[in-house]
Amino acid sequence: MIAKINGDRALALARDVLDIEADAVRSLRDQLDEGFVGAVDFILSCRGRVVVSGIGKSGHIARKLAATLASTGTPAFFVHPAEASHGDLGMVTADDVFIAMSNSGESEELIAILPLIKRLGAKLIAITGRPGSSLAKLADVHLNSGVSKEACPLNLAPTASTTAALALGDALAVAVLDARGFGADDFARSHPGGALGRRLLTYVHDVMRTGDQIPKVPQSATVRDALFQLTAKRMGMTAIVDDTDRVLGIFTDGDLRRVLERVGDFRDLPIGSVMTHSPRTIAADRLAVEAVELMERHRINQMLVVDEAGKLIGALNMHDLFSKKVI
Missing domain, CATH: 3.40.50.10490 (Glucose-6-phosphate isomerase like protein; domain 1)
Structure with missing residues (x-):
């Protein structure tokens, strides 16, 4: 029944x-x-x-x-x-x-x-x-x-x-x-496989791109050079550095759009005239969630990683953080 x-x-x-x-x-x-x-x-x-x-x-x-x-x-x-x-x-x-x-x-x-x-x-x-x-x-x-x-x-x-x-x-x-x-750090150590563990135990150096993967151009570069880096490295930005690799600025796809709106032939423009000076940076030993918080607060999608002397050692963007499931 x-x-x-x-x-x-x-x-x-x-x-x-x-x-x-x-x-x-x-x-x-x-x-x-x-x-x-x-x-x-x-x-x-x-x-x-x-x-x-x-x-x-x-x-x-x-x-x-x-x-x-x-x-x-x-x-x-x-x-x-x-x-x-x-x-x-x-x-x-x-x-x-x-x-x-x-x-x-x-x-x-x-x-x-x-x-x-x-x-x-x-x-x-x-x-x-x-x-x-x-x-x-x-x-x-x-x-x-x-x-x-x-x-x-x-x-x-x-x-x-x-x-x-x-x-x-x-x-x-x-x-x-x-x-x-x-505390939260203690909880993360006993839950390394969970979402909280990933967020609290993942550092910037675990996520950032290094070596040849970092898009960068010297301060003597042109917009044409920067555009090549934007395209080749697929990070939507490139760092501008001096001879010692100290970060001077950043040029993003957003900067490129603004240049297109006001300049005709922009390719040979000096990158220093259109880059964003004093960009947001972060240290490699900071938690990845701190990078997420900074990027969200300042409404940016990329961030450069520097050492104590301000030299470029890495780069990351939101896609890197998504792929590591930090977000």
């Missing part, structure tokens, strides 16, 4: 679920107490790693918390409680902090290994929906993630309770992150 969809009922249920789960997360604010501060302190003081464990739906939330902690400066990993009973408990040391997650606080697989965790001397943080549960009583610190009801119409499927536990775990990770002084 194929069930038929009642559109109005589906939408009404969806809105109820979102309301119930939003209320569940919001109610956690009033449940926070000094235990939360204690949990943050345990993690900050941890000389080992944070081990997070849970089973069933709580296990999925535990995996996410371990991943969030690890990506924000706290060495952490997930251990399945059933596997812990069969050897994986050897991963836990006295220097670790163990976070046990269970909505009921009575998950047999967790309860079975907690005495061993305590005997090791590892600190135990429990995240449960029942402050009077066995798990909560065994813990050094208990965080209450309890909800008044599940979003499931039968009040059975873990829905609001897992959302609340997820949010509480995020709150814990963010509080630890802030206390550590974990």
Whole structure:
């Protein structure tokens, strides 16, 4: 038998679920107490790693918390409680902090290994929906993630309770992150494959063109010479340099259009009479995102790279930054 969809009922249920789960997360604010501060302190003081464990739906939330902690400066990993009973408990040391997650606080697989965790001397943080549960009583610190009801119409499927536990775990990770002084550069180092990592770990010297790829002409050149460089190097500009390669100016395709508007035969004009003096430049050891910011702020598409003496060592344009996925 194929069930038929009642559109109005589906939408009404969806809105109820979102309301119930939003209320569940919001109610956690009033449940926070000094235990939360204690949990943050345990993690900050941890000389080992944070081990997070849970089973069933709580296990999925535990995996996410371990991943969030690890990506924000706290060495952490997930251990399945059933596997812990069969050897994986050897991963836990006295220097670790163990976070046990269970909505009921009575998950047999967790309860079975907690005495061993305590005997090791590892600190135990429990995240449960029942402050009077066995798990909560065994813990050094208990965080209450309890909800008044599940979003499931039968009040059975873990829905609001897992959302609340997820949010509480995020709150814990963010509080630890802030206390550590974990910044954007730290985040980028643990996410080198992501967009943020590329933006924060890519420098101008990684992107710029060098050597024969740099369009440049001497100060004695004509517009004809500059036009050849614009065409050959395909950067939409050329640098004008002195005998020591110190940058004197830049001639762009925009400058060329302006020359065309006011001069007839421009080819033999001295480049010094039509170039842009004192162009925007950047150092090779600056972040590529800084070049993007300068180019966008000054509405330019190209930039010259110079050393401390003002000598030309590279060139880049927006296409280079796009190709490296800095933008």
